[in-house]
Amino acid sequence: xxxxxxxxxxxxxxxxxxxxxxxxxxxxxxxxxxxxxxxxxxxxxxxxxxxxxxxxxxxxxxxxxxxxxxxxxxxxxxxxxxxxxxxxxxxxxxxxxxxxxxxxxxxxxxxxxxxxxxxxxxxxxxxxxxxxxxxxxxxxxxxxxxxxxxxxxxxxxxxxxxxxxxxxxxxxxxxxxxxxxxxxxxxxxxxxxxxxxxxxxxxxxxxxxxxxxxxxxxxxxxxxxxxxxxxxxxxxxxxxxxxxxxxxxxxxxxxxxxxxx
Numbered sequence: 001x002x003x004x005x006x007x008x009x010x011x012x013x014x015x016x017x018x019x020x021x022x023x024x025x026x027x028x029x030x031x032x033x034x035x036x037x038x039x040x041x042x043x044x045x046x047x048x049x050x051x052x053x054x055x056x057x058x059x060x061x062x063x064x065x066x067x068x069x070x071x072x073x074x075x076x077x078x079x080x081x082x083x084x085x086x087x088x089x090x091x092x093x094x095x096x097x098x099x100x101x102x103x104x105x106x107x108x109x110x111x112x113x114x115x116x117x118x119x120x121x122x123x124x125x126x127x128x129x130x131x132x133x134x135x136x137x138x139x140x141x142x143x144x145x146x147x148x149x150x151x152x153x154x155x156x157x158x159x160x161x162x163x164x165x166x167x168x169x170x171x172x173x174x175x176x177x178x179x180x181x182x183x184x185x186x187x188x189x190x191x192x193x194x195x196x197x198x199x200x201x202x203x204x205x206x207x208x209x210x211x212x213x214x215x216x217x218x219x220x221x222x223x224x225x226x227x228x229x230x231x232x233x234x235x236x237x238x239x240x241x242x243x244x245x246x247x248x249x250x251x252x253x254x255x256x257x258x259x260x261x
Contacts, residue, residue: 001044001045001046002026002027002028002029002044002045002046003027003028003045003046003047003066004027004028004029004045004046004047004048004049004062004065005028005029005030005031005039005042005043005044005045005047005048005049005134006028006029006030006031006048006049006051006057007031007033007036007039007048007049007050007051008030008031008032008033008051008052008053008057009033009034009036009050009051009052009053009149010032010033010034010052010053011034011149012034015053016032016034019032019053022057022058023058023059025059028045028062029042029044029045032053035145036143036145036149036152037142037143037145040137040142040143043134043137045134046133046134047065047069047131047132047133047134048131048132048133048134048137049062049065049129049130049131050129050130050131050132050153051128051129052127052128052129052177052183052186054128054177054178054179054180054181054183055082055128055129055175055176055177056085056175056176056177056178057175058175061080061174061175064172064173064174065078065080065131065173068170068172068173072168072170075166075167075168076132076133076135076136076160076164076165076166076167077125077130077131077132077133077136077157077160077165077166077167077168078125078130078131078167078168078169078170078173079100079101079102079122079124079125079126079130079131079167079168079169079170080100080125080126080129080130080131080170080173080174080175081098081099081100081126081169081171081173081174081175082098082099082100082126082128082129082174082175082176082177082187083097083098083099083174083175083176083177084097084176084177084179084183084184084187085176085177085178085179097115097188098115098171098174099112099126099187099188099189100112100113100115100117100122100126100169100171101113101122101123101124101125101126101167101169102122102123102124102125102126102127102154102189103122103123103259103260103261104123104209104213104256104259104260104261105260105261106213106216106260106261107213107216107217107219107220108217108220109192109197109201109217110123110124110154110189110192110201111189111192111261112126112188112189113169117169117171118171119168119169119170119171120168120169120258121166121167121168121169121255121258121259122167122168122169122259123154123157123158123161123167123259123260124153124154124156124157124158124167125153125157125167126153126187127150127151127153127154127186127187127189127191128177128183128186128187129175130153130156130157130167132160132165133165136160136163136164136165139160139163139164139165140156140159140160140163140165141159141244143155143156144156144207144241146203147200147203147204148200150186150191151197151200151201151204154204155203155204155207155208158204158207158208158209158245159207159208159245161208161250161251161255161259162208162245162246162249162250162251163250164250166255167259198221198223198224199224201217202214202217202218202221202224202227203238205217206227206238206242207238207241207242207245207246208242208245208246208251209256210256214228215228
């Protein structure tokens with residue numbers, strides 16, 4: 001088996017055909033796709049890196065990742081920190097900061113951990129990059145493609161927790177991102193505060209979190225009450241997803257506390 005497979009996900013567009021792997025290595029597999037699930041059928045590595053094309057995946061990062069994996073053999077997934085590396089007019093507050101994993105924030109959704117946070121378990125990786133063992137990917141299954149791309153790793157990591165996996169935030173595992181085209185809104189978690197984030201967050205809460213968490217989020221966002229009451233047409237499909245995610249769940253109340261603010 002290879003040591004790493006790197007899956008770079010990008011929507012089809014003018015830049016899609018211009019992408020090339022930054023370097024080649026026999027211990028490394030590169031996959032560039034607009035379909036998040038298609039590469040999952042081709043995993044031939046012990047560990048998989050899911051990354052946005054703006055994220056810097058170089059030898060230094062992968063060498064550091066290998067050392068972290070060796071140092072924490074019982075961990076199933078890691079949340080690297082990202083640091084915007086290119087300043088522009090819209091990113092003056094983001095450049096120079098580090099953005100790591102995400103924590104559950106009660107009825108508010110998710111929140112980025114502090115820059116000064118020590119090693120700890122987290123609810124999800126930064127929306128731009130996550131690292132998962134192939135064994136936990138096999139248990140977790142496919143991505144939910146009905147969610148917008150920036151929400152998929154959040155959803156996937158919570159589902160991974162039901163499958164028995166845990167994600168660890170290691171402050172010294174860091175990579176850069178090219179800070180352009182509004183990407184700082186995603187890496188900083190600011191996109192989660194926008195109105196269009198309410199619906200996908202509610203779907204994630206419904207699928208993976210306890211009823212009390214879902215109720216609190218719904219009451220904070222009353223536009224979701226019809227969905228909560230089952231008055232929309234997606235109820236059966238939503239229940240199927242929840243049952244599939246939580247069947248034989250290994251997510252404990254103690255772990256929920258560990259990955260929350």
